[in-house]
Amino acid sequence: DADVTQTPRNRITKTGKRIMLECSQTKGHDRMYWYRQDPGLGLRLIYYSFDVKDINKGEISDGYSVSRQAQAKFSLSLESAIPNQTALYFCATSDSTGAPEQYFGPGTRLTVT
Amino acid sequence: GQSLEQPSEVTAVEGAIVQINCTYQTSGFYGLSWYQQHDGGAPTFLSYNALDGLEETGRFSSFLSRSDSYGYLLLQELQMKDSASYFCAVPYSGGYQKVTFGTGTKLQVIP
Numbered sequence: 001d002a003d004v005t006q007t008p009r010n011r012i013t014k015t016g017k018r019i020m021l022e023c024s025q026t027k028g029h030d031r032m033y034w035y036r037q038d039p040g041l042g043l044r045l046i047y048y049s050f051d052v053k054d055i056n057k058g059e060i061s062d063g064y065s066v067s068r069q070a071q072a073k074f075s076l077s078l079e080s081a082i083p084n085q086t087a088l089y090f091c092a093t094s095d096s097t098g099a100p101e102q103y104f105g106p107g108t109r110l111t112v113t
Numbered sequence: 114g115q116s117l118e119q120p121s122e123v124t125a126v127e128g129a130i131v132q133i134n135c136t137y138q139t140s141g142f143y144g145l146s147w148y149q150q151h152d153g154g155a156p157t158f159l160s161y162n163a164l165d166g167l168e169e170t171g172r173f174s175s176f177l178s179r180s181d182s183y184g185y186l187l188l189q190e191l192q193m194k195d196s197a198s199y200f201c202a203v204p205y206s207g208g209y210q211k212v213t214f215g216t217g218t219k220l221q222v223i224p
Contacts, residue, residue: 040121043156056168100158102212
């Protein structure tokens with residue numbers, strides 16, 4: 001089984017709708033991240049959490065919110081989706097030893113019409 | 114702020130060697146990472162350089178020169194499966210595992 005899973009894998013929604021993307025991990029890592037990927041722009045950090053009680057904004061947090069329900073679960077919400085939030089979203093985890101490696105989920109392809 | 118610059122595309126022949134460069138500007142430096150991403154797939158970690166010099170892992174090597182704010186990923190004995198995008202990444206100033214990614218280099222390996 002995959003260590004980092006994301007649901008749904010694909011989603012089409014309409015402008016103004018609320019949508020939640022979910023991420024679960026079995027790696028036992030404390031640190032979790034949400035990224036957005038757009039063609040030609042690489043991966044950009046939306047939010048990150050270094051433990052259950054710690055939530056921090058990344059470089060592009062406007063229009064997004066997150067919830068860290070447990071060590072293993074980190075959800076990303078779009079309260080009122082807009083077309084320019086159409087993108088590929090990745091969840092990632094890392095351990096707390098300071099090792100640089102991040103482990104990514106398979107991604108959620110979101111389309112806002 | 115953080116910024117990284119990579120070539121957008123590189124084409125190389127199967128069996129050859131290719132070098133993908135990355136220059137960076139950061140306020141504080143902790144190291145340079147490289148990730149590989151196949152089309153439609155998740156990024157996967159390849160290497161990390163905290164100190165100057167060359168790190169080798171099989172067919173892949175990564176180099177860092179902190180004085181030049183420059184690094185590269187070297188892929189040897191290219192295989193068709195190496196066709197993918199490659200991203201360099203640097204940690205945020207003051208945040209060791211929070212990283213900024215470059216825009217990626219799309220490598221096409223041709224027969």
